[in-house]
Amino acid sequence: MARPANPQTHARLVGTGGDLVRRQGFHATGVQDVATAAGVPKGSFYNYFATKEGFGLAILDAYWEEIERDHLARLDDRRLNPADRVRAFFRGLSQMHADTGFGPGCLIGNLALELGNTSDPVRERAALLLRRWDAALAACLEGAQADGTLQSGLEPAALAAVLVEAFEGAVMRAKVERGPTAFARFEALLSVFLPKRPKTT
Known part of the structure; x- marks a missing residue:
């Protein structure tokens, strides 16, 4: 037994x-x-x-739970306006990678690249987690559009996907370069879509 x-x-x-x-x-x-x-x-x-592939699914789920707990909660922080929530979210992720020396990278991206052509369950799980990330970010971008920070001609869902894709690319570049420059470029890109409001007196 x-x-x-x-x-x-x-x-x-x-x-x-x-x-x-x-x-x-x-x-x-x-x-x-x-x-x-x-x-x-x-x-x-x-x-x-039952299999090593099943283990791969489990570590993906655990990684996502960590992201939800430690980072996605920033997108719901009502003390900040929506644009500042988005900035805080990505800065938190950037700091997470800095704290590990940039080397480990993002587990979702790592497994998608390593197993995407050989394991449909892992590929599908990674795709699901990316869609969840898109959705959480899109909801916050909708708020930024409603308050006028994000221009009305942009589609929040599409922009959310583009930002996730750009950030994942920055993670890969930072992993290769072992430095934060790619994250600084990403933050500059983000400011194009979500310009900081001038302080009012």
């Missing part, structure tokens, strides 16, 4: 395993590597994940 799953062990496998995959890639990270990092026997891995 299989031993019942332990939530703490599952969390360690996903947490430490996800960190390994972000740093060294999915294919370069073996099941033994994940198990060792989590402090469990290799065989225990399969008590939690």
